[in-house]
Amino acid sequence: FLDMNGIIHPASHPEDRPPPETEDDMYLAISDYLLRVFAAARPRKLLYMAIDGVAPRAKMNQQRSRRFRSAQEAQQKEDLEAELRTQWRAAGRELPPERTHAAFDSNVITPGTPFMDRLAEYLRAFVHKKQSTDPAWRAINVILSDGSVPGEGEHKIMQFIRQQRLAPGYDPNTRHALHGLDADLIMLSLATHEPHFSILREYVGPGAGRGGRPKGLTEQ
Numbered sequence: 001f002l003d004m005n006g007i008i009h010p011a012s013h014p015e016d017r018p019p020p021e022t023e024d025d026m027y028l029a030i031s032d033y034l035l036r037v038f039a040a041a042r043p044r045k046l047l048y049m050a051i052d053g054v055a056p057r058a059k060m061n062q063q064r065s066r067r068f069r070s071a072q073e074a075q076q077k078e079d080l081e082a083e084l085r086t087q088w089r090a091a092g093r094e095l096p097p098e099r100t101h102a103a104f105d106s107n108v109i110t111p112g113t114p115f116m117d118r119l120a121e122y123l124r125a126f127v128h129k130k131q132s133t134d135p136a137w138r139a140i141n142v143i144l145s146d147g148s149v150p151g152e153g154e155h156k157i158m159q160f161i162r163q164q165r166l167a168p169g170y171d172p173n174t175r176h177a178l179h180g181l182d183a184d185l186i187m188l189s190l191a192t193h194e195p196h197f198s199i200l201r202e203y204v205g206p207g208a209g210r211g212g213r214p215k216g217l218t219e220q
Contacts, residue, residue, distance in 0.1 A: 001161075003153040003180030004051045005109070007033050008119070010181070012106040020104045023115060027122050034126075041177045041200055043140055048160060049123065050145045050153035054111045059152075067107045074105075111147035120146035154180060158188050165192075 011029035013019050020026045038047070055063065088095055108115040123144055130137040145156050157178065164170055175196040178185055189197045 001157045001176065001178045002034070002037065002047070002049045003157065003178070003182065003185070004049050005153055006179065006181035007037070008051075008109055009106065012104055012109065022104070023118065026104055027119070030119070030123075031126055037179050037200070038136075041179070042136075043177070045140055045174075047137075047140055047142045048145070048157060049143065050156045051116070051120065051147050052111060052153045053145075053147050053150045053156070055152060063110065067110065071105075071107055116147045120144070120148075154178075154182060154185055154188055158192060161192050161194070165194075 007030055008026075011020065011026055011033060014029070020029055034049075054060070085095055085098075110116070123146075127137070127142050127144065131142065132138075143160075145153075145160075149156060151159070161176065173196060174194070175198070176189075176192075176194055177198045177200050178189055179200040181201065185199055185201075189199060
Protein backbone atom coordinates (compact mmCIF):
# COMPACT_ATOMS: atom_id res chain seq x y z
CA PHE A 1 0.00 0.00 0.00
CA LEU A 2 1.41 3.36 -1.07
CA ASP A 3 0.34 6.68 0.39
CA MET A 4 1.25 8.49 -2.82
CA ASN A 5 1.38 11.95 -1.25
CA GLY A 6 4.38 10.68 0.71
CA ILE A 7 6.04 10.24 -2.68
CA ILE A 8 4.68 13.25 -4.59
CA HIS A 9 5.58 15.93 -2.03
CA PRO A 10 9.22 14.83 -1.50
CA ALA A 11 9.61 14.69 -5.29
CA SER A 12 8.78 18.42 -5.48
CA HIS A 13 11.57 19.40 -3.05
CA PRO A 14 14.22 16.64 -2.96
CA GLU A 15 17.16 16.85 -0.58
CA ASP A 16 19.86 15.44 -2.85
CA ARG A 17 19.21 17.21 -6.15
CA PRO A 18 17.82 20.49 -7.54
CA PRO A 19 14.04 20.78 -7.38
CA PRO A 20 12.13 19.84 -10.55
CA GLU A 21 11.30 22.68 -12.91
CA THR A 22 8.59 21.14 -15.10
CA GLU A 23 5.76 18.66 -14.80
CA ASP A 24 7.76 16.15 -16.83
CA ASP A 25 10.53 16.32 -14.23
CA MET A 26 7.95 15.64 -11.53
CA TYR A 27 6.56 12.63 -13.41
CA LEU A 28 10.05 11.16 -13.82
CA ALA A 29 10.93 11.72 -10.15
CA ILE A 30 7.67 10.10 -8.98
CA SER A 31 8.00 7.08 -11.26
CA ASP A 32 11.67 6.63 -10.29
CA TYR A 33 10.79 6.61 -6.58
CA LEU A 34 7.83 4.33 -7.24
CA LEU A 35 10.13 1.78 -8.90
CA ARG A 36 12.55 1.96 -5.96
CA VAL A 37 9.78 1.28 -3.44
CA PHE A 38 8.43 -1.55 -5.61
CA ALA A 39 11.88 -3.15 -5.77
CA ALA A 40 12.27 -2.85 -1.97
CA ALA A 41 8.84 -4.25 -1.04
CA ARG A 42 8.47 -6.78 -3.88
CA PRO A 43 4.68 -7.23 -3.66
CA ARG A 44 3.31 -10.61 -4.71
CA LYS A 45 -0.46 -10.08 -4.81
CA LEU A 46 -1.49 -6.42 -4.77
CA LEU A 47 -0.17 -2.88 -5.22
CA TYR A 48 -2.58 -0.22 -3.96
CA MET A 49 -1.68 3.41 -4.73
CA ALA A 50 -3.78 6.02 -2.92
CA ILE A 51 -3.64 9.72 -3.74
CA ASP A 52 -5.31 12.15 -1.34
CA GLY A 53 -8.81 13.11 -2.40
CA VAL A 54 -10.99 15.93 -1.16
CA ALA A 55 -10.51 16.30 2.60
CA PRO A 56 -13.10 17.28 5.22
CA ARG A 57 -13.81 21.00 5.55
CA ALA A 58 -11.66 21.59 8.63
CA LYS A 59 -8.67 19.85 7.03
CA MET A 60 -9.25 21.78 3.82
CA ASN A 61 -9.08 25.10 5.67
CA GLN A 62 -5.77 24.07 7.23
CA GLN A 63 -4.37 23.03 3.85
CA ARG A 64 -5.39 26.31 2.23
CA SER A 65 -3.83 28.46 4.95
CA ARG A 66 -0.62 26.43 4.72
CA ARG A 67 -0.45 26.78 0.93
CA PHE A 68 -1.21 30.50 1.02
CA ARG A 69 1.62 30.93 3.51
CA SER A 70 3.92 28.88 1.30
CA ALA A 71 3.13 31.03 -1.73
CA GLN A 72 3.67 34.21 0.30
CA GLU A 73 7.06 33.01 1.55
CA ALA A 74 8.12 32.11 -1.99
CA GLN A 75 7.19 35.61 -3.21
CA GLN A 76 9.10 37.21 -0.34
CA LYS A 77 12.14 35.11 -1.24
CA GLU A 78 11.99 36.28 -4.87
CA ASP A 79 11.64 39.92 -3.82
CA LEU A 80 14.63 39.63 -1.47
CA GLU A 81 16.75 38.05 -4.18
CA ALA A 82 15.87 40.85 -6.62
CA GLU A 83 16.75 43.48 -3.99
CA LEU A 84 20.11 41.84 -3.24
CA ARG A 85 20.95 41.60 -6.93
CA THR A 86 20.25 45.31 -7.31
CA GLN A 87 22.54 46.12 -4.38
CA TRP A 88 25.34 43.87 -5.62
CA ARG A 89 25.07 45.31 -9.13
CA ALA A 90 25.34 48.84 -7.76
CA ALA A 91 28.40 47.81 -5.72
CA GLY A 92 30.07 46.29 -8.76
CA ARG A 93 30.08 42.74 -7.35
CA GLU A 94 29.87 39.64 -9.53
CA LEU A 95 26.36 38.21 -9.66
CA PRO A 96 25.54 34.50 -9.81
CA PRO A 97 23.54 33.46 -12.87
CA GLU A 98 19.79 33.79 -12.61
CA ARG A 99 17.57 30.74 -12.82
CA THR A 100 16.16 30.40 -16.31
CA HIS A 101 13.15 28.39 -15.11
CA ALA A 102 11.05 28.80 -12.02
CA ALA A 103 10.97 25.89 -9.57
CA PHE A 104 7.92 23.65 -9.61
CA ASP A 105 5.07 25.12 -7.60
CA SER A 106 4.21 22.50 -4.98
CA ASN A 107 0.90 24.26 -4.23
CA VAL A 108 -0.66 22.46 -7.21
CA ILE A 109 -0.37 19.18 -5.27
CA THR A 110 -3.94 19.33 -4.05
CA PRO A 111 -7.12 17.51 -5.15
CA GLY A 112 -8.95 18.96 -8.14
CA THR A 113 -6.05 20.76 -9.83
CA PRO A 114 -5.26 20.06 -13.51
CA PHE A 115 -1.82 18.81 -12.48
CA MET A 116 -3.28 16.09 -10.23
CA ASP A 117 -5.62 15.00 -13.06
CA ARG A 118 -2.69 14.76 -15.47
CA LEU A 119 -0.62 12.92 -12.86
CA ALA A 120 -3.38 10.32 -12.44
CA GLU A 121 -3.46 9.82 -16.22
CA TYR A 122 0.33 9.46 -16.26
CA LEU A 123 0.28 6.88 -13.46
CA ARG A 124 -2.38 4.84 -15.28
CA ALA A 125 -0.27 4.86 -18.45
CA PHE A 126 2.84 4.00 -16.40
CA VAL A 127 1.14 1.04 -14.73
CA HIS A 128 -0.24 -0.18 -18.06
CA LYS A 129 3.24 -0.10 -19.60
CA LYS A 130 4.85 -1.90 -16.64
CA GLN A 131 2.19 -4.61 -16.63
CA SER A 132 2.71 -5.09 -20.38
CA THR A 133 6.50 -5.35 -20.20
CA ASP A 134 7.55 -6.31 -16.64
CA PRO A 135 6.74 -9.83 -15.34
CA ALA A 136 6.93 -8.62 -11.71
CA TRP A 137 4.11 -6.15 -12.39
CA ARG A 138 2.11 -8.52 -14.57
CA ALA A 139 1.71 -11.04 -11.74
CA ILE A 140 -0.06 -8.67 -9.33
CA ASN A 141 -3.23 -6.58 -9.15
CA VAL A 142 -2.63 -2.83 -9.27
CA ILE A 143 -5.25 -0.39 -7.95
CA LEU A 144 -4.96 3.39 -8.27
CA SER A 145 -7.26 5.51 -6.12
CA ASP A 146 -6.76 9.03 -7.48
CA GLY A 147 -7.83 12.44 -6.22
CA SER A 148 -11.37 12.00 -7.54
CA VAL A 149 -12.10 9.57 -4.69
CA PRO A 150 -12.79 11.52 -1.45
CA GLY A 151 -10.67 11.00 1.63
CA GLU A 152 -7.00 11.08 2.54
CA GLY A 153 -4.79 8.38 1.10
CA GLU A 154 -4.08 6.52 4.33
CA HIS A 155 -7.79 6.40 5.24
CA LYS A 156 -8.69 5.03 1.82
CA ILE A 157 -6.06 2.34 2.34
CA MET A 158 -7.49 1.39 5.74
CA GLN A 159 -11.00 1.26 4.34
CA PHE A 160 -9.80 -1.09 1.60
CA ILE A 161 -8.14 -3.39 4.16
CA ARG A 162 -11.31 -3.52 6.27
CA GLN A 163 -13.36 -4.40 3.17
CA GLN A 164 -10.93 -7.18 2.25
CA ARG A 165 -11.21 -8.69 5.75
CA LEU A 166 -14.95 -9.06 5.26
CA ALA A 167 -14.56 -10.73 1.87
CA PRO A 168 -15.11 -14.52 1.73
CA GLY A 169 -11.93 -16.54 1.46
CA TYR A 170 -9.71 -13.83 2.97
CA ASP A 171 -6.44 -15.19 4.33
CA PRO A 172 -5.87 -13.82 7.87
CA ASN A 173 -2.13 -14.42 7.50
CA THR A 174 -1.81 -11.99 4.60
CA ARG A 175 1.25 -9.78 4.96
CA HIS A 176 0.73 -6.04 4.46
CA ALA A 177 3.37 -3.40 3.82
CA LEU A 178 2.43 0.28 3.97
CA HIS A 179 4.68 3.05 2.69
CA GLY A 180 4.18 6.64 3.82
CA LEU A 181 5.66 9.53 5.77
CA ASP A 182 2.84 10.37 8.17
CA ALA A 183 3.25 9.40 11.83
CA ASP A 184 -0.44 8.45 12.14
CA LEU A 185 0.21 5.43 9.91
CA ILE A 186 1.51 3.64 13.01
CA MET A 187 -1.78 4.02 14.87
CA LEU A 188 -3.89 3.31 11.79
CA SER A 189 -2.01 0.09 11.07
CA LEU A 190 -2.41 -1.04 14.70
CA ALA A 191 -6.14 -0.36 14.47
CA THR A 192 -6.48 -2.89 11.62
CA HIS A 193 -5.62 -5.75 14.05
CA GLU A 194 -3.77 -7.50 11.22
CA PRO A 195 -1.07 -9.85 12.63
CA HIS A 196 1.44 -9.16 9.83
CA PHE A 197 1.65 -5.44 9.14
CA SER A 198 4.85 -3.57 8.28
CA ILE A 199 5.48 0.13 7.71
CA LEU A 200 8.07 0.95 5.06
CA ARG A 201 9.52 4.40 5.49
CA GLU A 202 12.66 6.19 4.41
CA TYR A 203 14.41 8.40 6.92
CA VAL A 204 13.89 12.07 6.00
CA GLY A 205 16.16 14.55 7.75
CA PRO A 206 19.80 15.35 8.47
CA GLY A 207 22.09 12.40 8.34
CA ALA A 208 24.11 10.31 5.97
CA GLY A 209 22.24 11.36 2.84
CA ARG A 210 19.35 9.90 0.90
CA GLY A 211 18.84 6.27 1.72
CA GLY A 212 21.61 6.25 4.32
CA ARG A 213 21.37 5.82 8.04
CA PRO A 214 21.43 9.07 10.04
CA LYS A 215 24.27 9.57 12.44
CA GLY A 216 23.55 8.40 15.98
CA LEU A 217 20.95 5.80 14.99
CA THR A 218 21.78 2.12 15.33
CA GLU A 219 20.00 -1.12 14.74
CA GLN A 220 17.47 -2.04 17.42
